[in-house]
Amino acid sequence: MSSSRNRTNDSSDRASGSPDGADPSAERASIGAHVSRRRFVGVASAAGAGGLVVGATGGAVAFAGESGDDGGPAMTRLGATVVPFHGKHQAGITTPAQAKAVFLAWDLEPGADRAAVAALMRRWSDTAARLTAGQSAPDDDQVAADAGACSLTVTFGFGAGLFDKLGLAARRPAALKPLPPFPDDALDPARSDGDLFVQVCADDGLVGFGAVRALQKAAKGVARIRWQMNGFARSPGATAKPMTHRNLMGQIDGSNNPKQSDPKFDEKVFVGAAGTEQSWLVGGSYVVFRRIRMLLDAWDGIDKAHQERVIGRSKDTGAPLTGGGEHSAADFGKRGPDGELVITANAHMRVAAPEFNRGATMLRRGYSYHDGFGTDGAPDAGLLFVAWQHDPDDGFVPIQRKLARGDALSPFLRHEASAIFVVPPGCAPGGYVGQSLLEG
Secondary structure (H helix, E strand, C coil), rough: CCCCCCCCCCCCCCCCCHHHHHHHHHHHCCCEEEEHHHHHHHHHHHHHCCCCCECCCCECCCCCCCCCCCCCCCHHHHHHHHHCCCCCCCCCCCCCCCCCEEEEEEEEECCCHHHHHHHHHHHHHHHHHHHHHCCCCCCCCCCCCCCCCCEEEEEEEEHHHHHCCCCHHHHHCCCCCCCCCCCCCHHHHHCCHEEEEEEEECHHHHHHHCCCCCCHHHHHHHHHHHEEEEEEEECCCCCCCCCCEEEECCCCCCCCCCCCCCCCCCHHHHCCCCCCCCHCCCCCEEEEEEEEEEEEEHHHHHCCHHHHHHCECCCCCCCECCCCCCCCEEEEEEEEECCCCCCCCHHHHHHHHHHHHCCCCEECCCEEEEEEEECCCCCEEEEEEEEEECCCCHCCHHHHHHHHHHHHHHHHHHEEEEEEEEECCCCCCCCCHHHHHHHC
């Protein structure tokens, strides 16, 4: 049976998005172009022969042709957008955040050896490459048969336990170590850590589910799911113009993310050749994952002015309380008529700012979650915190230590799960993620 997912498309630059704080989904939806499905397949050959255009996110993004020639139903760019799987870095790190995300950790089955894991990573990489191109996976269950690629990305990582189980302890990077305990953590071990990490993001929920299901079937006998968490962000076209997304507290979140225009962006996010003894990791990254429950009833119990003082930003615009727009630099020394700091000493934006953490920086790419309500009626909701960095000791750890000591936002949060993974660099066609480690 043929599937309308069995297609690729030609190329176009993609607007930069979440690393700069903007919501890219509105940009994707506002384009409003339509695509003939016959045209979609027809341009695949041209894209394969001529290559893809490198977009602003540092990867290549392909779109199908603007108009069709078969008179059939058209596909918008929401469905037709392809984020290539292969490349220097894995997709899903600097890729603008999609509307849906699924995060999974896996534990190796007893007896799974290095050869079995290498074979799994090849199957996973091959499957991800096909699905992200809008093609069908082996043993396709037709869940997403009517959809295009929908900006699907699949990103793989390794936990510390994998290295010990596969006899690779000597090749485990020094930075891949347990995170230190932080005050007030309430971590659930069953929803923390893991041997393998998978992040699946897409602008369509069925496309995301189809990818997760394909990966789960491919892992049978080698790895079993330890935990899964589902997240969401704005859907494409939800805002009239590109905007930084809001979290479930109603705050604009991500304004101070590092920008890809920063000449040191790659140095902050990816592992470079200098300073690492692990050559297989160059071009990779580290991801810290945290499930952070927001105590929304308590947050809603304080007035807007108090909420703004806790964050240090205007709730309406995201601008620092010292003035300007969302992306204006904060004047941390400014005092009000009462002589007090306008952005208080324990305001979240001040405590987390790189200038107060010896330059510590990370690229946040989190998603909201809502898992129902507790017996007390309080929402089980919050943030799936996802932070990418070249070294957690220079990124997440010092910032979280500072936040744990004196962040005005802390009383409204509860950290309930935590994990850290090393994320290998991307792979070339014909290869697979982690190949230089597993076969080296």
